């Protein structure tokens with residue numbers, strides 16, 4: 484068995500070894516191995532359903548892992564990077580109304596793709612179906628969204644409330660933060676706590692989401708962020724209300740710069756297009 488960086492453990496056979504094993508043993512060995520193999524590894528890609536041709540800890544084919552593309556738009560807010568269909572929501576400095584009014588607690592946002600199609604399915608597998616090895620491919624996509632020329636001092640994962648972390652068994656943002664830490668050579672610091680088990684944000688308006696997460700975060704005692712440039716990691720950015728509340732706590736504790744980085748963001752241009760409201 485060999486270990487390769489990209490896909491984890493692979494089985495490799497030596498032909499000399501095979502000739503040394505008696506031919507009569509082979510059919511049995513082959514059958515036993517296939518049975519074991521199918522028990523240990525799913526045989527179809529969990530996204531497209533095509534049979535998997537390689538053994539990997541990630542039950543998704545190469546094609547599906549390569550599929551997600553970066554979010555594209557002609558108009559983005561300069562600060563929060565929200566994509567827009569036209570330039571009207573942006574002021575003369577290229578900022579959206581939330582950023583213009585100072586309602587976002589972060590300084591900037593980096594996201595890789597739209598929370599749609601294959602990328603959405605990969606994140607669902609990672610977050611809800613406990614496919615933790617997806618942290619590597621998803622971490623690589625996230626790293627592509629963060630400009631290499633931007634310097635940071637700390638990587639901070641978006642915290643989960645302890646009850647949610649306990650029921651899921653892990654914090655998906657923490658796994659992504661570990662990947663970014665490895666790829667960018669930065670320390671991970673779990674310095675923010677989620678002290679309020681907030682109600683689910685789905686279905687709430689933007690202003691209600693902001694109220695819902697008010698007071699949800701606290702800095703851990705003794706954690707120093709004064710003058711530091713923080714990269715706050717999350718899996719998905721929806722309205723940015725949660726990220727904004729968490730970033731606000733870091734800024735109030737003295738962080739010099741807080742950038743939010745998420746693998747995907749919900750693209751509201753899609754729902755606007757469907758409703759014909761362009």
Ligand SMILES: [Zn+2]
Nearest residue numbers: 528531544547
């Ligand atoms: Zn596939």
Ligand SMILES: [Zn+2]
Nearest residue numbers: 560563579582
């Ligand atoms: Zn903005």
